[in-house]
Amino acid sequence: MSEPVLLTISGSLREGSFNRMLCRVAAEAFGPAEVIDGDLDLPLYNGDLEDAEGIPAKVQTLADQIARADAIVISAPEYNKGISGVLKNALDWVSRTEGNAFAGKPTVVVSAAAGRTGGETAQFMTMACLLQLQAQIISGPGVLVAGASNEFSEDGALTNARYMSTLEARMATLREAIKP
Numbered sequence: 001m002s003e004p005v006l007l008t009i010s011g012s013l014r015e016g017s018f019n020r021m022l023c024r025v026a027a028e029a030f031g032p033a034e035v036i037d038g039d040l041d042l043p044l045y046n047g048d049l050e051d052a053e054g055i056p057a058k059v060q061t062l063a064d065q066i067a068r069a070d071a072i073v074i075s076a077p078e079y080n081k082g083i084s085g086v087l088k089n090a091l092d093w094v095s096r097t098e099g100n101a102f103a104g105k106p107t108v109v110v111s112a113a114a115g116r117t118g119g120e121t122a123q124f125m126t127m128a129c130l131l132q133l134q135a136q137i138i139s140g141p142g143v144l145v146a147g148a149s150n151e152f153s154e155d156g157a158l159t160n161a162r163y164m165s166t167l168e169a170r171m172a173t174l175r176e177a178i179k180p
């Protein structure tokens, strides 16, 4: 069997984003896979833009990547106790594309944030949106990286062994959920 396709989605566009780092660590823990990194640098959803120009090419690319993925990891930053605008905007755009790319897709949501709860609220808000999109949310002990600036090494490794073992367990469950 060929390697599964794993799509990673960071809800932060920032170059040095801890959520981007967490996506990379998750992909390594997932094991052999074709890893695709979704680009969320999209125009703001605007119904007038959609009416005038249709679905933007970058949105369609993202929707196609979701449709092609065997498994998805989303890392959600927390902004003001909620989902980042970047991530919500991407989910809103994808929901406007043909078909339902997320339907039935095994998906794990993780988060990294500065605060002590590790982005728990944003993580739950993301899962609430994904329920609406009919993703197959793979639940399990939460990967909530709190005080994220202290938890990654300079080369992006997750240094906390407890976070790492929880992440590895979630990735193993995600891999097992891939449809034959």
Ligand SMILES: Cc1cc2nc3c(=O)[nH]c(=O)nc-3n(C[C@H](O)[C@H](O)[C@H](O)COP(=O)(O)O)c2cc1C
Residues within 6 Å of the ligand: 012, 013, 014, 016, 017, 018, 019, 020, 077, 078, 079, 080, 081, 082, 112, 113, 114, 115, 116, 117, 118, 119, 148
């Ligand atoms: C507008 C804004 C709001 C934030 N609100 C929260 C918050 O509610 N909870 C929290 O833990 N961190 C909050 N933070 C800090 C982020 O968790 C931190 O910047 C984190 O590194 C963002 O993720 P990234 O590293 O992937 O970009 C906020 C940051 C910004 C810029």
